[in-house]
Amino acid sequence: MTYCCGILVRDGLVMVADTRTNAGLDNISTFRKLHLFEQPREKVMMLAAAGSLSVTQTVISYLREGVPDPQTGEHKTLLDAHSMLEAAIMVGNAIRLVHQTFLNAPQAAQVDFGVTFLFGGQLADLRLRLFMIYNEGNFIEATEDTPYLQVGEHKYGKPILDRAVSFDTDPYDALKLGLVSMDSTLRSNLSVGLPLDVGLLRRDTVALEVNQRIDESDEYFSNLRESWSVALREAHLKIPRPPYGVKDGQV
């Protein structure tokens, strides 16, 4: 399984991804899921992958080595794109290409080749954008109303994002909230695991400000996990106990 979230705020973009993959319950590995495509001061794009590792790795390979354009046949890498929109369409083309190849196998119907990507970034002089790209290659985009998107095991980490993230959130607070959201997921689902990869791109800088791997030894993240647990326990203690009793006529 996987959990990745992307948060697009007024001053920047944050992406957080775990690294655990599993083939069944008893075959667990570590693979980077947050991939960076960068020409500093020109183009910065981050792609976070969830789903079939064979498909997501091959999609990433195509995007680095060249995807054939369905109309012209011309091969282009993700860094050849002239806009985030063109790049998002290219990711979709790469997904379809890999599916066409893999789904040709006689046994393919019995395998789940599903994938989903978060794709965010900015090209110089263009807008900072964040997309979620579906298995079919179509996509949606984060807006001021809904400034975060998630892929993979998203439910455990959604309540804190729902409550605390807005478009006006500071990028480092957004990163912190992404880590709190990840912490809830790590605790409740063993198939999401450390280390984490995080990226922070400040709007209009077109260069990553944070690009960090967080593992078990990371002091800040350990403190955040502990502080958050303590805070949650204290928060509920401040709420008075329920005043309810037995009402006549209740069934």
Added chain:
Amino acid sequence: MTYCCGILVRDGLVMVADTRTNAGLDNISTFRKLHLFEQPREKVMMLAAAGSLSVTQTVISYLREGVPDPQTGEHKTLLDAHSMLEAAIMVGNAIRLVHQTFLNAPQAAQVDFGVTFLFGGQLADLRLRLFMIYNEGNFIEATEDTPYLQVGEHKYGKPILDRAVSFDTDPYDALKLGLVSMDSTLRSNLSVGLPLDVGLLRRDTVALEVNQRIDESDEYFSNLRESWSVALREAHLKIPRPPYGVKDGQV
């Protein structure tokens, strides 16, 4: 959809259930899912239902009117049971009986008749117990290590229970935490909805101490939701911002 949780602590048992049912996304109704079977001072049992409403309602009807024993053919109601174990087996028998009837239909394969129940309570002079009864009629039981069980849309509301509930939690704190867990689910999944039904059974009293319906106008629950949101926002503000930057050699 549905969310119900049951929490078994040293001093009692709490059960919380929503009431929203949906046939598709555009057909929403309200049905009680927390059902009480009570002979005061003799037997108190609570059954919370998730899944196909046609199956859960018919299971409840059988349990009130009599389920045939698979061996003897004798009809017994849930209140005829002499132990929680016998009662849990009877719930399983009722599920199998309803499935045998409904799955006979030519179109049955296309319908999801799946159900899950939480079943808790105590008979005089016996132990207070909490079970989760699966679609096949088998069941598991809450223990001191894992004092809570959930059915339905369980993921949004799990992080707070994971962190804050233990066997030593006071029953009214457990009820409060069940309501916080429900609040997270209500916010994130529209198919879980108010009003709620809650029950609290103090150990060895064999009489419900709380049996309450909570709707939009409930002042305590409104305050709890608001207080919890404020507390979460404040909790993350107390955690310092991440110290991360760009490390050389990161991909």
